[in-house]
Amino acid sequence: MNASDKLIDSTLAPQEVSLDVLREKYAKGEEREIADVRARVARALARLEPEPRRAELEARFLWAQEQGFVPAGRINSAAGLGLRATLINCFVQPVGDAISGHDGQLPGIYTALLEAAETMRRGGGVGYDFSAIRPLGSKVHGTASRASGPVSYMEVFDASCRTVESAGARRGAQMGVLRVDHPDIERFIAAKDGGALTNFNISVGVTDAFMRAVEDDAAFALVHRAEPGDEDQATGAFRREDGLWVYREARARELWERIMLSTYDHAEPGVLFVDRMNRENNLWYCEELRATNPCGEQPLPAYGCCDLGSLNLTAFVQQPFSAGAAFDFARMREVAAVAVRMLDLVLDATEWPLPQQAAESRAKRRVGLGFLGLGSALVMLGLRYDAEEGRALAARIAEELRDAAYAASVELAREKGTFPLFDAERYLQGQFVQRLPHELREAIRAHGIRNSHLLSIAPTGTISLAFADNASNGIEPPYSWTYQRRKRTADGGSRSYEVADHAWRLYRQLGHDIEREGLPPQFVTALEMRAGDHLRMVQAVQPFIDTAISKTVNVPEDYPYEDFRDLYLEAWRAGLKGLATYRPNSVLGSVLSAGPAAASAPQASAPAGAPDDDPLVKRFEHRPLGELESVTSKIEYSTQEGRKSAYLTVSFIRAEGRWQGRQVEIERPFEFFMPGNQRTGGHQWITASMRLLSMVARAGGPIAKALADMREVVWEKGPVRCGFLTREDGVQVPVYHDSEVAAIAFMLQRLLIRRGFLDAMGNQVPVDELARRLEAREGAAPPPAQPQPPTPSGALPAVSGAKCPECGARALRKVDGCTRCDECHYVGECG
Incomplete structure (x- = not known):
């Protein structure tokens, strides 16, 4: 049987919550089922192809979705509807030091604010690097005054995001980044401690020089190009030969400890290893990466975007929960090739909020194909997420996905042309590209490549619910096998759903008595494994992903700080590009309703x-x-x-x-x-x-x-x-x-x-x-x-x-890259 003839063996009826999420977020007009949304998306993208092939490609695009390709939420919710909303989930936009106008190539603060508001109004989330903004107390020569610092302006962006949301737009998502050598870094680390900046995720941009200073317990200079105030100069601030002002020196290890303590207590800030992001960048020769999109899976340049889609890995598991369980790599490669073509077309189909974003996209044609359901798929295959066998299979899946995506983009280049900034010699010198198989590199040299970047593993909470029967989120293991989700109803009341993991439901459907037998060993949840096992999964997969991976290391509330404090140092040494953690505590609460025992295998026994x-x-x-x-x-x-x-x-x-x-x-x-x-x-x-x-x-x-x-x-x-x-x-x-x-x-x-x-x-x-x-x-x-x-x-x-849009509680948090409500368990926007 040819790979294209194999159909997904899906015998599970959709969960009620999945149908409700589908109809609320993605199905439009008369659409009621997944098939209706898939048909609209296939038709909308095929319309951009030459007339003779439209019908053929529309059928092919529909087939790919039926076989496990899930376009990102913005694509499913807006493609083919003629809306002036973007099909792109997230952006990075620059912010300069001027109040208005431009600061060199960077837009001034309020110019950037206006651009961000327009992007969020059209449905996109935004990441920013605020490091260009001068520190608190530094001189503003034009007005003979003192600067208020980047954290104060972040509050303005936070208020704007909240206002855009209240006007009826999609809930805004923002990522704020500040370099670790910025003189206001301590204020930035503590910025959310008092409940401020609720519409921001925040991350520290960490350099290799700083991490080496942490290892050596050395002093580290905090610098900026803006001149310090007289008080700082009186206490030792000075100008270096490179033109930067050294405001003061900090003990790197003490500053690192501040970051770790805040992350342990409040789950923020995250950490971005910016030097590694740039070394691994395929476009190292024509751009600099300083920030990521709000969920962290896409390091992007100024006005860069992430055009996302995921393969549902559970759809490629054959004979699950049996001795003959296997993963269908051939079909996955075939679906991945079609998915790359679809995502490339999304770049032409979308409405761009800003002309700078359209120009950036046309020049580089970035896409981000990833996967969801890894945790559930491993369970179906009898493999533990926290074991070497599970990591080995995940690495092979990522490698096969990489090779299929790059081969498909080479074929697109032969048909439609390369991305305009393609430079064969320099592109092939990139660290990531040099790890590609020899035959792929030779094909790129001969024919070019259509898309500068092709791979990204994003959080997929909402689309996993709507299109994948609640398969596990992105690269994450399941957080709980079942949980209760409460949502508001049209009459102002609310109702509760039981939400079950796809693998758990399938195991029960196959006739296993969970209450009597318990669950087999591969049923392991996020809080049942060691933090290092989360990190090692990312370490196994990251070498095959050309952008980044959105991964949250979930640890239990009683996880010792002495074990936690070295997680990010280990991540840097392991070659990761960034990391986020989440520990339930009295400030953040617990995200899902599964109690400590409910999260473990034998207790997941309530019948769905x-x-x-x-x-x-x-x-x-x-x-x-x-x-x-x-x-x-x-x-x-x-x-x-x-x-x-x-x-x-x-x-x-x-x-x-x-x-x-x-x-x-x-x-x-x-x-x-x-x-x-x-x-x-x-x-x-x-x-x-x-x-x-x-x-x-x-x-x-x-x-x-x-x-x-x-x-x-x-x-x-x-x-x-x-x-x-x-x-x-x-x-x-x-x-x-x-x-x-x-x-x-x-x-x-x-x-x-x-x-x-x-x-x-x-x-x-x-x-x-x-x-x-x-x-x-x-x-x-x-x-x-x-x-x-x-x-x-x-x-x-x-x-x-x-504020949660479902229950109204001030309990929305970012976990595993998705917005979740501690009170009603609403799953909001991801990626």
Whole structure:
């Protein structure tokens, strides 16, 4: 059988959440299914080909998508619709030191701000290098004043992004970069500590010279071309022979420690190894790379863009979960070749926000073909993500993808011509190009190449949900096999979905009883592996990717700082171009609703499609009634009828039962009580609700689900304020819910979270973890592996994220390159 005749063996019905995301974000007009979107994209791109081949290529483009090619979100959402929105996900745009006009070749600050606003209005995210802006306190000779520094102007860009978003545009994404030798680098590192710059990811541009100074514990000069203020000159600032001013010297290791501590506590800043980015750049001879797009997978020059698409690796797994499981490399290479042609056409099909972006694209024709679903595909093949065998296969996939993409671009050059800035001799001298097979390099010498760059591994959260049945995100391993995602509905309420990983669903579909058998060893999640194993996966794949990889090293909350502090140093020594990390903590929270045990293999046992069933608790028998242990919390909330206060009481009982072959004991709620005057209509529903919750609890029913349903109740009397979010800067932000019922359910959730019965997202903690917590509490043992910080009565955990478009909570964070909400688990824009 020819590779082109093989069809994907997909027997899984789409998850409800996948269909909803598809229809909300990508399907337009009368479109309802994936096939409708694919047909529109194929038709729109084929229209740009010569007339005699359009029908043939349209069919070929549709075939490639059916076989596993997933164009990036902007392409799926806008191609063929005649919109004035860009098909390109992300850009890098320059910022100079002048207030307006231009600073040499760079646009002034407010000129750059206007350009960025136009780009975001059309749907693109933007990365910037702010290093040209003069430091705080330096001289501004034209006005005889002092500069306010780059961080102050980043706040202006942050506000502009927020304003563009509020006007109805796609949620903006921004990356702010500052070189490690900029005199304001300490302010930049701490810029987000107080909850500012919520529309930015930030990264430090680190040089090899600085990293060598870290290794040697040497001094490192902080420099800029702008003249320092008199105070800095009085304390030793001086001008070097190269014309740069040395503001002061810092101990490199101390500065590095600041970066590591901030990253450990707040997941930012990330680190970009700018010298390696430039050494590995195919266009080393005609451009300089100083920043990346917001998710970090594309180091780009001024006005550069990333034109993205991914191959769904799970689509190429044959006979999954069997002794004959294999990866279809031949079909992957064939699909990759078609995908390169499609991405090249996107550059001609798109609407460019700025003429400079159009010119930059035409001169170099960058594209970024990558993959998604690596973690899920390895599971289907019986390989662990954190084992050498998994890394070896990932490296081979990347190598085969590289060779197929470069060969396809050579063929396009023979047909359509090379990119205009192609210089065969210098291009072939590039470090990455020199690693290509000899026959490919000779083909490039003879025929040229259509695209300067071809490969990029981007985050793919939303398109993975909509087009790949929630296969794992980009290069990442699965974060959890199942989790709950809550979203707003058209009537202002909300609903919950169970979202399951593709490999997990398929394993169950093939007849495996997960609850009885557990999961085989290859089912390993992000938090179950060592941080070094995340890094080694990138190290295995990066040599075959000509731009970069968006990768987040997820570590558990209790991951020791002494082990964490060397991760980025190891990444530099391993030859990576950058890295980001994420550690759940009391400031950032946990991204998904899977608790510490739910993320591990044996506990992923709730049947997909049956979220109301809770066999983990129902099978437990409670002890004979005696004295119940109770917890009471005073609550205060405000409605249109005025300010109210009350006491919530939850009583707990011990329950015993067998779990995974052993006898365990847990504590679970038995009764809910909120006193009130039953003669008033306003309190009759309180009494009824508490009685119904008590009945659910005594029957061993799903308490977490019952409270989640209560939080979906909406009334016509207006929102209810039920507390405050305390930001890092100490400012208290009020929290609103859609009804008094929803507010009380929220506060009951918080009480049960503090007790340890629910996890941080209000979902049921698995039985073995409940048993362990009870044992730890009775034996005065150390706290649980992932404890919930105690919350004072009437207060809520500190939150400082951006506003979620689904639930309204200030809980949006960037994880694995995607926007995710800590509160409702909304997955936003990626890449």
